Amino acid sequence: MKLKIQSPYLNLGNYIWAKGNLHTHTSVSDGTFSPQETIDRYISIGYQFLMFSEHDLIAPLNGLHTNGMVIIQGNEITDDGPHLLHVNAKKKVEPYPDRQKVLNEIQQDSGFAIISHPNWEEDFNHCPQEFLEVWEHYTGIEIYNGIVRHLPGNPSATDRWDLLLSHGKWVWGYANDDAHWEESFGVAWNVVQVETLTRDNVINALKKGNFYASTGVEIQKIDVKENTIYITTTSAKKIAVVVDYGRRIKEVHENSIEFEINDNFPYSYVRFEFWGEGESQAWTQPFRLI
Numbered sequence: 001m002k003l004k005i006q007s008p009y010l011n012l013g014n015y016i017w018a019k020g021n022l023h024t025h026t027s028v029s030d031g032t033f034s035p036q037e038t039i040d041r042y043i044s045i046g047y048q049f050l051m052f053s054e055h056d057l058i059a060p061l062n063g064l065h066t067n068g069m070v071i072i073q074g075n076e077i078t079d080d081g082p083h084l085l086h087v088n089a090k091k092k093v094e095p096y097p098d099r100q101k102v103l104n105e106i107q108q109d110s111g112f113a114i115i116s117h118p119n120w121e122e123d124f125n126h127c128p129q130e131f132l133e134v135w136e137h138y139t140g141i142e143i144y145n146g147i148v149r150h151l152p153g154n155p156s157a158t159d160r161w162d163l164l165l166s167h168g169k170w171v172w173g174y175a176n177d178d179a180h181w182e183e184s185f186g187v188a189w190n191v192v193q194v195e196t197l198t199r200d201n202v203i204n205a206l207k208k209g210n211f212y213a214s215t216g217v218e219i220q221k222i223d224v225k226e227n228t229i230y231i232t233t234t235s236a237k238k239i240a241v242v243v244d245y246g247r248r249i250k251e252v253h254e255n256s257i258e259f260e261i262n263d264n265f266p267y268s269y270v271r272f273e274f275w276g277e278g279e280s281q282a283w284t285q286p287f288r289l290i
């Protein structure tokens with residue numbers, strides 16, 4: 001049987017990459033800077049989209065000068081259980097202790113949900129894996145949360161992601177700052193593929209997996225031709241091919257990779273991890289093999 005690669009990426013030449021953060025607190029909840037100062041900071045470091053995610057409230061966006069930046073309305077469901085992001089929130093969803101009820105309401109609101117920082121806290125278990133395995137109607141998890149660099153736990157959660165993907169739970173990996181104060185800006189972001197920079201296009205790309213997550217490595221091009229995946233970056237020094245249960249099956253010490261998958265490939269997905277200078281990394285979304 002012929003194996004097929006299901007790529008989450010657009011195979012057209014006709015797109016731009018746009019960078020943004022989906023997890024931002026301002027002085028409206030427990031962040032240092034006002035919403036306007038926060039927008040200005042992100043514009044100055046080259047971001048093209050930003051979501052405000054105050055704790056259990058939707059901050060009003062009127063009166064802000066956005067200078068072309070796409071602003072997404074959001075909320076971080078916080079009280080009474082594991083935190084999660086409500087992206088493109090039209091109405092506030094209450095932080096019901098039953099998080100499945102929260103996820104159902106987010107879906108009805110036509111937004112989507114991302115589970116925040118699963119490996120935060122002293123037990124490295126802010127969100128238990130058994131919840132992630134059974135919950136429905138969330139789009140993905142934060143595989144990197146910048147502020148957890150300064151808190152107990154692990155900012156990375158690719159371990160959780162590989163478990164979910166290996167069990168057939170198809171969710172995307174997002175990287176976010178969880179910006180609160182100075183040092184937490186510009187640490188981790190998502191880069192979407194869009195034809196033009198509009199709010200709808202950005203939200204769609206984030207929902208459908210047309211994006212990669214990064215803490216510094218920049219991907220230029222992702223192409224699939226026949227059974228080969230081609231990826232080029234500007235700044236990777238090392239690239240790894242990761243499959244089911246996090247197994248690393250290939251590493252190259254270069255800034256690009258060409259990976260061919262033959263018909264007897266015994267895994268259900270492949271994804272790519274990149275390392276550059278210092279702690280900088282990037283992660284593609286998984287390519288499903290069917």
Ligand SMILES: [Zn+2]
Pocket residue numbers: 076083116117
């Ligand atoms: Zn949180």
Ligand SMILES: [Zn+2]
Pocket residue numbers: 023025076116178
């Ligand atoms: Zn947060």
